[in-house]
Amino acid sequence: MDILLLIQKKLKNVDFPLLVIILLLAGFGLMMIYSSSSTLSYLNYDTTNHFFIKQLQWLLLSIILLLITIFIPYQLYSKFSPFFVLTTIILLVLVILPGIGVERNNSQRWIQLGPLLFQPTELIKLLMLIYFAFFYSKKQDIINQFNRGVLPPLLVLAIVFLLILRQPDLGSAALILFACGIIVLSSGVAWRHLLMLVSVGILSVIYFALSSPYRLERLTSFIDPFRDPVGDGYQLVNSYIAIGTGGITGNGLGRSIQKLGFLPEAHTDFIMAIVVEELGLMGLLFVIGAYIFIMFRGVAIAKACDNMFPKLLAMGITFQIMLQVIFNLGAVSGLLPITGIPLPLISYGGSSTIVTMTSFGILLQISAQANFKPKVSKNQLPEYQF
Template sequence: MKKTVILLVIVVIALVAVSIVMVYSTSAIYAEEKFQDERFFLKKSLFWVGISIGPFILCSFCNYRIFKYLSLFLMAVSMGLLLLTMFGPFGHTAGGATRWLRIGPIGFQPSELAKMAVIVYLADVLSRKQDTIKFFFKSLLFPSLLVCVILFLILQQPDLGTTALVALITLMMFLVAGIKLTYFFLSIAGGVMGLAVLILKFPYRMKRVIAFLDPFQDPQGSGFQIIQSFIALGSGGMYGVGLGEGKQKLFYLPEAHTDFIFAIIGEELGLLGTFCVTVLFFVFFICGVCIAYRCRDVFGKLLATGLVMAISVQAAINICVVTGMMPTKGIPLPFLSFGGTNLLVNFIATGVLINIALRGNDKVVDVKPVKKQRIKLIPGR
């Protein structure tokens, strides 16, 4: 298991190193234009990496089982922050969505904390209800409703991408916990129908789907971003045009240093660069699955499953969006895209995974209280 931990740490270090280099490469011109400081985003990235190291080390060495006692607290805090984002004075709107809380110079996304809170809460509840896990209405109805409240609040920002991601993580944790396949497939069917309604109800989402099917139908509108992404990926060829030499980041490709950083990696480092990044995420996924599989503690197994799914599925969605395999959605690439909250949460998740790898094989003994029995005294004995 120590080899898995070492490999996991190496993967994260490699991803963060690539992130620092590529964030500077993709954002320097934009930062100079907007903030008169080409290193603006580089400095912020280094700041958040420094901030994230402390929680990463703490979560790596403190017993992960402490999260069992914090699950409801984390859910309550997440709900409070999501409500504060929508109705409080600190909600920050950008791009038509109110997803950030901004207090002075510090801004963060409560939906990232909510994602972590849902994983911890479900791991706690599902591990405690193993005896009745097959009876959905008896054991899982209330937890499901509580998660739905979180999903509803995230959806109101609006943030359909994160909502779908958290819902998918929830379903995967239910499956690993041993829920009946009937309920699992019914949940998938319900989720697909709900997603279809949410897309059809809002014209801008429908435009994204149409742009996904045929981006050249509206090349200057809904299809613009994905077309620019295609140009970036196609320009890179096998080995790329060279680090810092990309053209699409020069105000052609929107969000080049955030959601579409993978496209610039393809342009500047080529197919070889994107392949290496994809391999790093695949190795991360395999390490996480091994940690979850080998963990003997049910809570640890479910927690590891949720955390590795959160990072791996998010990476897969981002890469699929950038390469035109899914409709455009604001899902950042874990560890690589510029963004403080996402980086911090990913570092914490990795720290917890390492902790589970180191402690998850410890023998966990559930001590059940012994029932008091009356002892009848037989006369003469």
């Protein structure tokens, strides 16, 4: 009986509007994965629901993990922070070792776990956020001392950045760099230190983007995809075609033309192009609106925290998700280079789905402990009580 009362109390304090939006977005993604992958699934597996079934299995597992993490006190993560750093380095070394790491599409980013492929970088995105939130929450009294209060995690981040580049995966490396930068920004670091770190971070990304012929080709194809529409610009040109034919209401669910073999990665990195083609501007507004709601809710949860560790962790999780959205939608629309970053909860992929839902579970747990509740007045729009 005591356990049931504890569960009831914990769920009572959880931010249910946020949980509902997360589940709605995941369900929408599952629907679009079936629609965008049905042709490819039939051609390769003689069934239209191969990718749908696999994503459904991952989604069910990720929902279980989300519910579990809601009941795990976030304070526990800070205690395991050094272990998370060690795990991060070990995983990144293992993934580039011959015979352990799995190579696909000229990239070695996966580890084989029996019948499953696991992408360690997805887990490392979360582990690095926990480490950064833990360190800077403990160094508030010396946060203006660069060598002692700011620098140590940045050295770890530099190692992680270089190891991920070795895969190679500049998109994920840049994402982790910027997400950890959000935590540094939120921790109260002196502006002179912050400006120096931002400059170094941006220059590092630009340098490594221009230093590799492979990455340089992706950059030039993003600037002018029609220069080589059947080569480097092929994917982006077909994304333009999908988006351009969607209109206001789209061509109808399941009626995409580009998914019939024209648009590569239609159910993964470029799934949003199929969403717009089939559901039009209305589908785009639903997705963007859901992400904006998540962002504002996450920031409000962070502000409601009394302690620095959950505040920084909530900010890190929220803006890492938002950065993934920006990277993905920017690539699909041609506003940013193609990075291979999936769209959270919508793109096909087990590692991404599981880690994203686990991250949301931690955010919901923080909301429960902070007792975050929106204050609603009859004569006013909802306001957040901090």
